[in-house]
Amino acid sequence: MDKRQQLMSELMDLCNEITWLNKPELESALNGFTLNEIELIEKIALIPNANVTKLAAASYMTRGAISKLTKKLIAKNMIENYQHATNKKEIYFRLTTIGQKIHHVHQELHRSFLDRDKEVFKHMTADEFDTIFRFIGRYRHHLKNITE
Amino acid sequence: MDKRQQLMSELMDLCNEITWLNKPELESALNGFTLNEIELIEKIALIPNANVTKLAAASYMTRGAISKLTKKLIAKNMIENYQHATNKKEIYFRLTTIGQKIHHVHQELHRSFLDRDKEVFKHMTADEFDTIFRFIGRYRHHLKNITE
DNA sequence: CTTTTATTGTTTCCTCGTCAACAATAAAAC
DNA sequence: GTTTTATTGTTGACGAGGAAACAATAAAAG
Numbered sequence: 001m002d003k004r005q006q007l008m009s010e011l012m013d014l015c016n017e018i019t020w021l022n023k024p025e026l027e028s029a030l031n032g033f034t035l036n037e038i039e040l041i042e043k044i045a046l047i048p049n050a051n052v053t054k055l056a057a058a059s060y061m062t063r064g065a066i067s068k069l070t071k072k073l074i075a076k077n078m079i080e081n082y083q084h085a086t087n088k089k090e091i092y093f094r095l096t097t098i099g100q101k102i103h104h105v106h107q108e109l110h111r112s113f114l115d116r117d118k119e120v121f122k123h124m125t126a127d128e129f130d131t132i133f134r135f136i137g138r139y140r141h142h143l144k145n146i147t148e
Numbered sequence: 149m150d151k152r153q154q155l156m157s158e159l160m161d162l163c164n165e166i167t168w169l170n171k172p173e174l175e176s177a178l179n180g181f182t183l184n185e186i187e188l189i190e191k192i193a194l195i196p197n198a199n200v201t202k203l204a205a206a207s208y209m210t211r212g213a214i215s216k217l218t219k220k221l222i223a224k225n226m227i228e229n230y231q232h233a234t235n236k237k238e239i240y241f242r243l244t245t246i247g248q249k250i251h252h253v254h255q256e257l258h259r260s261f262l263d264r265d266k267e268v269f270k271h272m273t274a275d276e277f278d279t280i281f282r283f284i285g286r287y288r289h290h291l292k293n294i295t296e
Numbered sequence: 297c298t299t300t301t302a303t304t305g306t307t308t309c310c311t312c313g314t315c316a317a318c319a320a321t322a323a324a325a326c
Numbered sequence: 327g328t329t330t331t332a333t334t335g336t337t338g339a340c341g342a343g344g345a346a347a348c349a350a351t352a353a354a355a356g
Binding site for chain 2: 002003004005007008010011012013014015016017018019020021060110111114116117119120121124128129131132133135136137138139140142143146147
């Protein structure tokens with residue numbers, strides 16, 4: 001098989017395996033929350049003035065899905081919405097105090113995953129890190145170019 | 149942010165972006181087929197004596213989902229099932245002639261995606277390829293270790 | 297052999313996300 | 327300014343996939 005195709009195929013498999021392995025741990029640790037809800041909280045914490053459209057783009061989901069998810073998170077008192085006086089159309093989201101707590105727990109869990117996998121990174125040189133970072137960066141930059 | 153966490157986060161994003169970009173192209177080129185159906189055909193082509201359980205493990209889906217998907221693919225005459233005389237429980241799948249055609253078209257599409265993205269790989273040295281391959285291999289090996 | 301345990305594939309119920317249409321608002325064109 | 331076009335968020339119908347219970351068969355234990 002083509003070397004490039006092999007690389008991308010294994011990369012996809014790796015990501016699937018990690019997701020598949022972490023998902024039940026995340027959902028049982030953050031009981032009562034779906035993985036997607038948790039990840040949406042993460043995005044809202046990260047993106048300033050997050051609205052449905054931005055969250056959809058960042059989550060690789062449709063606006064309809066985000067619209068429903070945010071409603072659920074508001075009902076659970078994890079997030080709240082607000083608007084700017086100058087724009088009656090766009091609706092933004094931010095975390096509530098409880099939402100921030102969940103966010104911190106989630107980050108802690110991710111640290112524990114890294115700890116679980118620390119031996120994978122142990123023997124990596126700075127150069128090797130850079131090589132992979134450059135590859136990812138180049139690919140993402142390329143995708144950005146061809147989609148706009 | 150931690151360098152390792154950053155790396156994994158960007159890696160996940162990259163995979164999501166690629167999937168998100170390729171999906172509509174695949175589904176419109178292979179009209180009448182879901183992405184998951186196409187990928188299942190791929191797995192059946194790859195795995196010798198593929199059955200529901202093996203396909204579920206390879207696809208990161210439940211056996212229930214695979215059971216339904218294979219039924220659909222049989223209805224569409226893409227695959228057929230068979231059994232071994234020595235085992236009345238396990239049911240295996242293989243591609244029909246039409247299924248093989250779809251499989252080839254799918255492979256061709258993947259080649260076209262690589263061509264679209266060729267500039268990402270153009271300036272990569274063999275060493276850089278190896279570095280990334282080693283990283284993926286090490287990670288997957290680690291995951292295999294801790295899950296059994 | 298007989299009994300117990302594990303594995304196979306299937307089905308039903310239910311949740312989640314997409315799709316497509318929609319009204320409301322903003323931006324652009326004129 | 328007015329009109330047209332684009333973008334925002336929402337909704338309902340629909341389909342896809344997961345969870346769990348199930349019968350059938352195989353494997354293991356005794």
